[in-house]
Amino acid sequence: MMVSNGDSLKTYLTIDQVKELFLYMGQKVIESKPLLTSIDSAIGDGDHGIGMEVGFKKAAEILQNNNLTTVNSIFLETGKAMISNMGGASGILFGTLFVASVKDKPIIHKLNLELLASFIQSGLEGVKARGKAELGDKTMIDALEPAVKALHQALEENEDLINALKKASEKAQDGMENTKNLIAKFGRAKSLGERAIGHQDAGATTISIMFEAIYTFVNELQNKGELQYE
């Protein structure tokens, strides 16, 4: 089914598609473990890829073994799995991204661009509140915040879901690339000062991989004619 331009609110993912999307996104992050490990070893403590693998594996287990019937619970259970199993700073921060996304949100059974933007906006705010990082501190925020902004902008401009996700993915990647130019304000990289310049942040890299996976997955749904449209 072709999606017409201009109806950002009308394209949506079903609950099963959201679940598949989360599994796919997790798989893409897990496949990137060697990359994440080498990035994190350069300026961090080298455990970011290992931690993310633990978190997404556990989340996949829960998603596959439980009949989650709301989009909210998919976000929540993914976040809780990360917080409970990963350890380190990443466990709390990536877990908070998903848990805070659905905090005080109405229960939904399908996901469109407006809801996605609203969820991840809350997730972003949750991560900032907990981690105290702002844009420019060489953290996951540097990829996440531009991506969330891109979603909102696409929404305002009444773009369709695919274009919005494509732009968000591009902005996340730009943000990730830009962390190479930054001095770290948090974590082990902080003590490197100027020596961290030239190295990208591992958390921002994971965010970029996640957004690229979301775009790829939804684009594939569209190509297969499986994207829902009302």
Added chain:
Amino acid sequence: MKKVMNNPENVVNEMVEGFIATFGNGYKKVLNSNGVIVKNKPDRVAIITGGGSGHEPLFIGMVGEGLADGAAIGNVFSAPTPDTIIEVTKELDSGHGVLYVYGNYSGDVLNFDMAAEMLDFENIKTKTVLVNDDVASAAKENAKDRRGIAGDIFAIKIAGAAANDNLSLEQVAAITQKAVDNIRSIGVALSPSSIPSTGKYTFELAEDEIEFGMGIHGEPGIQKTKLLSADELTQIMVDYILKDIELEKGDEVCILVNGLGSTTLMELFIVSRKLTNILEDKGIIIYDADVNSYCTTLEMAGVSITVMKLDEELKKYYDKPAYSPYYFKKGR
């Protein structure tokens, strides 16, 4: 680097199981998590410490009588999960509240704070004292950003003694904070350690180089030099500490010479000899001294020195007896 292990993924679980297999008379493991607690905690404020593994005997080795009542530990160099911290806290709280005493690292702070928030919903009161003794890890004006290293030992010793005095949570926290405010440390690394899961070294250091201020996870230090004599490197470390804390003739201190993993007691005593000489030459009174490898970084080679400036109150709690298989003080 060769290591004695089975599956690298299981090193922490198997270490905890081994600790309990060895010292199970006095300790138990908290179900489903890497928490270790004393079997018979008195009915008073509880002291809990924790952090990543790889620093043994810290943190489980500081669980004992007159010390911490429990430790929540994470994977190698990685903070424990909130779940682990919550389980340990619930096992130990007897309604008087719980004091968390641990090193100031962002991962640990995030996980302990989240645990504290969740426990708050269940009406379990917690307070936190962050140990930030490493003078090399941030400038004096940013002391709150400093990392915690072997100063944990003195902080936990004081906290445990204060808790045993049946003080309130607020009082125990205040005394522990006072101890932390008077503790300064710095280390020097001679060779790196490698992480079990990756086999990779945490940093590189030429065969003939040493680095002052290297952190206990391989965080970069502040001064790299050619290998120096024990007396020379001790002098440099003392200079960094004395630049940071005012010590006058007649002041009383406790000192700790701490090995970072593979440095021998022989070497540590050579450092202690010089440290003692320098302080005594300045008229500083060494109230008590300790030499051991308490806060290590796997097999890293190197040494840290820690000084705690005392007043009558800190002396009173320092003097209380304490016992664990890895830390013991006779009372005086």
